[in-house]
Amino acid sequence: MARRALILVEGDPRGNGLLYVKAAQRFGLHPITLSADPARYDYPAAERIEAIRVDTDNLDALIHECSRLRATYDIAGITSAWEPVYATVGKLCRYFDLPGPNPASIERCYDKFAQRQLLAEAGVPIPAYRVAANAAEVESAAAEIGLPVILKPAVGSGSRGVRLCRNADEVAEHTIYLLGGKHIWRSSPRILVEEFAQGPLYYAEIMGNEVIGIGVADFGPPPHFVSRECSFPALLTDDEQERIADVSLGCLRALGLGWGPTCIEFRWTKLGPVVIEVNPRLDGAPGPQLVQLTYGLDLVTEHIKLVIGDEWNLRKRYSHSAAARILVLDRDGTLDWIEGDSQAAAVPGVVEVKFYVEPKTPVVRKGDIRDCIGHVIAASPSLAETEAILQRAVDLIDWSITPFPNVGEQEQHAAPCVAAPAQVAPGKR
Structure with a gap:
C-alpha cells in the first residue's frame, strides 16, 4: 500500500509551517513541502522531510509535480500555511478532487479592494476606502x-507597504515609495487608501462557521504596524463578544467563506467593531499556539483533519490565558549576539522562546513583519499572571546591534521606507 502523504505548498519559516509538519507526522502522514526556494525553510532538514523545488506561482507546474508524486504516494490532502499561494492550493484540491477552500473566495479576499467592495455591499462595518493607481488618485482619495x-497595497500580506500617513507630505512620500519601483508587487500596482479606524485591535479565530474565540493584539509605534504583543482570550463583555461574532459571520457570508480557517481583524471604534481585514486562512504564528494553550484546541490539527477528509472536533477542553511578546528590531546594523533564551524558557509558565535571526546577520527595519526577530509565549490561569510571566522572561533576553559603519553598507541592506524609531526595551543595546 502506498504511503499517505500531505502536500504542503510553501510554508512559514517562522512558525506555522513546522506546526503543520509535526501535526501531519502525528497522523502518520508523510509531509512533503513544495517550494520555489526550499532553502528558506530550516525545518525540512531538521525534520528529515522531503522538500521539492517547483514554481509555486505556476499551477500547471504544481499539477505536474503532484501527479508525479501520486505515482509513489497516496496523496491524502494538499494545503498551505502561506497566504499568497492559498488560492492556488484551492485550485489544486479541485483538480485532484480533494477537500479544499473555494479558490474564487480566497482570491476575492486576497484582493483587499475586492474584499472591501463585497463587505460594503453586505453592510459589514468597514473603514471608508478608495482605490488608486497613481499619485494624483491617491492624493484625491486622501483628501x-x-x-x-x-x-x-491592494494585494499583499505581512503588513508590507502598509503605512499610516498623517499629512499630505507623508501621503506623497509613501506613494512614491509604493509606485517608484522599490515595493515588490505581486500584481498590477494599486493602492488602497483607507480611513484610519482608531481603537483596540481584536481578532477572531474561526473554523468553518464557528467563532472559536477572540484575541487582542497591540502594535508598535506608528507610522507602521508591527505586532508587539497578542493575548487570548480578549477581556470582553458578553455583548462585545456577540457583536464581534455577528460581524464575523457576516464577513463569511459576504465573501463566500466557511470552509476551514479564517482570521478576521477588527478595530473597536466609537461605533463598535469595524473590520480591518479578513484573512481566509489560519492566523499566523503564534496565533494557533495561543488558542491551543487557552482552550486545548489544536487548530492546525483540526485543519489537517478537514484537509484529508476526516471529521474535526472543535470542543474546548479548558479555559486558560495565553499571550505572546514579539521581539522587534530597535535599530539597523549587524546583530552581534542575541541571548537569554534558555534563561527565559526556564521561567515557570513560559511555553516557548524562539529567535528568528542568527548572530552576525545584517538587520534593517522595514516597518512590517520582517522587523520581528523572535517571540516569547506564556500561559497561566489568568491574564495578569501571564503578563507578569512574559515580562520576567523578556527581561532576561538581550541583544546587541552594531550600526553599519557607513551609509553605503546601510543602503545595501536597507528598504527605503524605514520604520520610526522603536521604544528600546530596558537592557537592549
Whole structure:
C-alpha cells in the first residue's frame, strides 16, 4: 500500500509551517513541502522531510509535480500555511478532487479592494476606502476621506507597504515609495487608501462557521504596524463578544467563506467593531499556539483533519490565558549576539522562546513583519499572571546591534521606507 502523504505548498519559516509538519507526522502522514526556494525553510532538514523545488506561482507546474508524486504516494490532502499561494492550493484540491477552500473566495479576499467592495455591499462595518493607481488618485482619495489615512497595497500580506500617513507630505512620500519601483508587487500596482479606524485591535479565530474565540493584539509605534504583543482570550463583555461574532459571520457570508480557517481583524471604534481585514486562512504564528494553550484546541490539527477528509472536533477542553511578546528590531546594523533564551524558557509558565535571526546577520527595519526577530509565549490561569510571566522572561533576553559603519553598507541592506524609531526595551543595546 502506498504511503499517505500531505502536500504542503510553501510554508512559514517562522512558525506555522513546522506546526503543520509535526501535526501531519502525528497522523502518520508523510509531509512533503513544495517550494520555489526550499532553502528558506530550516525545518525540512531538521525534520528529515522531503522538500521539492517547483514554481509555486505556476499551477500547471504544481499539477505536474503532484501527479508525479501520486505515482509513489497516496496523496491524502494538499494545503498551505502561506497566504499568497492559498488560492492556488484551492485550485489544486479541485483538480485532484480533494477537500479544499473555494479558490474564487480566497482570491476575492486576497484582493483587499475586492474584499472591501463585497463587505460594503453586505453592510459589514468597514473603514471608508478608495482605490488608486497613481499619485494624483491617491492624493484625491486622501483628501476625500480626510487625514490621517492608511496607504497599503491592494494585494499583499505581512503588513508590507502598509503605512499610516498623517499629512499630505507623508501621503506623497509613501506613494512614491509604493509606485517608484522599490515595493515588490505581486500584481498590477494599486493602492488602497483607507480611513484610519482608531481603537483596540481584536481578532477572531474561526473554523468553518464557528467563532472559536477572540484575541487582542497591540502594535508598535506608528507610522507602521508591527505586532508587539497578542493575548487570548480578549477581556470582553458578553455583548462585545456577540457583536464581534455577528460581524464575523457576516464577513463569511459576504465573501463566500466557511470552509476551514479564517482570521478576521477588527478595530473597536466609537461605533463598535469595524473590520480591518479578513484573512481566509489560519492566523499566523503564534496565533494557533495561543488558542491551543487557552482552550486545548489544536487548530492546525483540526485543519489537517478537514484537509484529508476526516471529521474535526472543535470542543474546548479548558479555559486558560495565553499571550505572546514579539521581539522587534530597535535599530539597523549587524546583530552581534542575541541571548537569554534558555534563561527565559526556564521561567515557570513560559511555553516557548524562539529567535528568528542568527548572530552576525545584517538587520534593517522595514516597518512590517520582517522587523520581528523572535517571540516569547506564556500561559497561566489568568491574564495578569501571564503578563507578569512574559515580562520576567523578556527581561532576561538581550541583544546587541552594531550600526553599519557607513551609509553605503546601510543602503545595501536597507528598504527605503524605514520604520520610526522603536521604544528600546530596558537592557537592549
